[in-house]
Amino acid sequence: MLQTLWRHRELVAELARREFSGRYRGSFGGIAWSFAQPLFLLAIYTVAFGVLLQARWGFGDTTADYALRVFAGLIVFNAFAECLAVAPRLIVANPNYVKKVLFPLEVLPWVMALAALMHAIIGVAVWLIGYAIVFGAPAPSVALFPAVLLAFFPVLLGCGWLLSALGVVVRDVGQVTALVTHALLFLTPIFYSLDAVPARLWGLLILNPLTFVVEQLRSVLTGYGISPPSLAAYFLLASLFAWGSLAIFRRMRPTFAEMV
Numbered sequence: 001m002l003q004t005l006w007r008h009r010e011l012v013a014e015l016a017r018r019e020f021s022g023r024y025r026g027s028f029g030g031i032a033w034s035f036a037q038p039l040f041l042l043a044i045y046t047v048a049f050g051v052l053l054q055a056r057w058g059f060g061d062t063t064a065d066y067a068l069r070v071f072a073g074l075i076v077f078n079a080f081a082e083c084l085a086v087a088p089r090l091i092v093a094n095p096n097y098v099k100k101v102l103f104p105l106e107v108l109p110w111v112m113a114l115a116a117l118m119h120a121i122i123g124v125a126v127w128l129i130g131y132a133i134v135f136g137a138p139a140p141s142v143a144l145f146p147a148v149l150l151a152f153f154p155v156l157l158g159c160g161w162l163l164s165a166l167g168v169v170v171r172d173v174g175q176v177t178a179l180v181t182h183a184l185l186f187l188t189p190i191f192y193s194l195d196a197v198p199a200r201l202w203g204l205l206i207l208n209p210l211t212f213v214v215e216q217l218r219s220v221l222t223g224y225g226i227s228p229p230s231l232a233a234y235f236l237l238a239s240l241f242a243w244g245s246l247a248i249f250r251r252m253r254p255t256f257a258e259m260v
Contacts, residue, residue, distance in 0.1 A: 007104075011104070011107055012107050012110050012111060012114070015107065015108075015111040016110075016111045016114040016115060016118075035122060035125075035126060038071070038075075038122065038123045038126040039126055039130075041071070041074060042067060042068075042071045042126065042127075042130060045067055045070050045071065045074070046063060046064070046066075046067035064130075064134045064135075067130075068127060068130060068131055068134075068221075068222075069193075069218055069222070070190060070191055071123075071126075071127055071130070072127060072214070072217055072218040072221050072222075073188065073189065073190035073191075073214045073217075073218060074123070074190060075120050075123035075124060075127065075217065076120070076152065076188075076210055076213045076214045076217055077184065077185065077188055077190055077210060077214070078119065078120070078123065079116040079117065079119060079120040079152070079156060080116075080155070080156065080159075080184070080210055081181045081184075081185075082115075082116045082119065083112060083113060083116050083156045083159050083160055083163075084159065084163070084177040084178075084180065084181050085174075085177065085178070085181070086112050086160075087109070087112065087159055087160045087162075087163035087164050087167065087177070088163050088164065088166070088167035088173040088174035088177055089164075089167055089174060090108050090109065090112060090160065090163075090164035090167065091105065091108070091164045091165070091167060091168050091256055092167060092168055092171075094108065098256050098257055099257060105249075105253060105256070106161070106246065106249065106250070108160070108164065109157055109159075109160025109161045109164060109249075110157065110160075112156075112160050113153060113156040113157045113160055116156055117149060117153060117156065120149055121149070124145055124149075124217075124221070127221060128142065128221075131221075138221070138223075139222070139223030140223075141219075141220045141221075141223050141224065141225045141226075142220060142221055142223075144220045144225065144226050145217060145220050145221065147226065147231060148213060148216045148217045148220060148226065148231065149217075150235070151213070151216075151231050151232075151234050151235040151238065152213045152238070153238075154235065154238035154239045154241065154242040155209055155213075155238045155241065155242070157242045157245075158238070158241040158242035158243075158244070158245040158246075159245070160245075161242070161245035161246050161248070161249040162245035162248060162249070163177065164249070165245075165248055165249045165252045165253075168252070168255070168256050168259050169252070169255070169259065184208065184210060187204065187205065187208055188205070188208055188210045188211055188214055189205060189211060189214060189215065190214060194211075194215065209238075212230070212234055213234070216230075216231060
C-alpha cells in the first residue's frame with residue numbers, strides 16, 4: 001500500500017495539486033472558496049440550530065459552543081461524504097487512464113483521499129479562526145488534530161479503492177452511496193452528543209466508522225485530548241480495511257478496460 005505511494009509519489013503529488021486547484025479554476029474567488037464554503041456552513045448551522053431551534057450541547061452552553069461542536073463533526077463527515085460521492089466514478093470517469101497499460105490506477109484513490117484531507121485541514125483552520133474570534137486562544141490539545149485525521153485517512157483511502165472498483169462493475173453504486181451519505185448525516189453524532197442517544201441505539205452509532213473520529217476530533221479541538229490506545233486501534237483496523245480494499249481493487253483491475 002505504501003510502496004505504491006512511494007513509487008509514484010511525484011505523480012500523486014502532481015495529480016493531487018491539480019485536483020485541488022482545478023476544482024476552483026476559472027472562478028473569481030479561486031482557492032478562497034475552499035475557506036468561504038466551510039465559513040458559510042458554520043454560519044448557516046449556527047443560525048438554524050443555535051438561534052432558530054435553540055439547540056444546546058449541554059447545560060450552560062451558548063449558541064457559539066453548539067455551532068463549533070457541530071462544525072467539528074461536519075469536518076469529518078464532509079471528508080467522508082466527498083469520497084463517497086467521487087469514488088464510484090473514479091475509474092469510469094477516467095477511461096484514458098484505464099486504457100494506458102503503464103498508468104498506475106491505484107494512485108487515483110490516493111489523489112481523491114488527499115484532496116478530501118486537504119479540505120478537512122482547511123475546515124479545522126476555519127474552526128480555529130471561529131473559536132479564536134469568540135473565545136480567544138484555543139487549548140494546546142488542538143495540536144493533536146493531525147493524529148486524528150491521520151488515523152481516519154485509511155478509511156478514506158479504502159473507500160476509494162473499494163467503491164471505485166465496484167463502480168466499474170455495478171454502476172448503481174453511486175446511487176447507493178448517496179443514500180448512505182444522507183443516512184450517516186443523522187446516524188453520526190454531529191448535531192447531538194452521544195450522551196443524548198438512548199442506550200439501545202448505542203451499538204448502531206458505535207458501528208458507524210465516523211462516530212469515533214468525530215468524537216476524537218471534537219475532543220482535541222475543545223481541549224479534552226485524545227485516547228492514544230483507542231486511536232491506535234482505530235488506525236490499525238482502518239489500515240486493514242484499506243489493505244483489503246486494495247487487494248480487491250487489484251484483483252478486479254484486469255476487467256476495467258473491458259467494462260469502461
